[in-house]
């Protein structure tokens with residue numbers, strides 16, 4: 379695979395997934411022939427990142443339809459595989475109502491690639507030569523099947539000579555930053571340094587961070603943003619230090635049916651991912667209030683406060 383090769387593809391009537399649990403040590407591909415196998419890969423993070431799990435689930439609906447089983451039950455299983463990223467239920471519902479779910483999944487993949495490119499270009503315009511940007515989790519090609527969201531913005535900024543270096547939060551507990559973002563940036567030839575999540579505040583205090591860009595798993599109608607746990611403290615620190623805090627996400631990550639961040643379901647994963655002692659609590663996401671977000675980069679434009687209005691406008695544009 380190259381830096382922007384898709385982590386998922388349809389081949390010979392099956393969905394092939396690059397097993398992200400084994401990166402960067404191994405590049406192993408999994409073959410899913412049933413929706414149950416796809417749901418399992420989503421739950422266990424073989425495929426992860428909001429747009430990528432939406433795509434995988436759409437292919438899962440296609441497998442259900444081809445297999446001739448109970449498509450509604452399969453869709454329910456896929457929808458329930460992870461709760462926070464709205465792209466998952468959004469993609470499943472649309473695949474379910476499509477006459478040809480496979481054609482739909484393939485179109486969705488194309489749309490994702492185009493959306494990533496566009497929002498990345500728009501985001502890169504906010505960057506300036508010499509910038510040192512900090513990011514959290516993994517939001518590149520592995521997370522979207524395209525160019526990436528926040529990862530795409532960083533790549534586009536690099537290509538336009540508007541980026542000097544990336545600080546990569548290791549992203550406890552599953553190390554999506556240290557394992558996956560570092561792998562992608564290395565392949566793209568973008569200079570980066572991995573830091574412990576808890577180092578971010580100190581870096582900001584020392585003037586070593588010019589801007590922060592992260593992805594999103596769900597954006598509420600008021601602009602509150604759910605993203606990988608550890609994002610909210612970054613936003614608070616950014617405000618403390620007067621640093622721009624950007625979110626990059628396709629419009630499909632905005633959920634008009636979730637009024638505020640308080641209604642976003644936060645996935646709680648197995649405590650053993652945090653500690654073997656059995657006394658851990660493991661929320662996988664947190665919510666950043668809209669007031670801490672400088673701008674949201676989407677393929678339909680850059681959204682700014684007041685978010686209730688800019689979001690309503692962009693959804694009306696897409697919907698109609």
Ligand code: MRU
Nearest residue numbers: 426427428517521527593594606
């Ligand atoms: O648990 P993960 O690895 O699926 O979490 C992913 C994130 O939090 C990403 O930041 C988000 O999905 C945006 S990806 C373009």
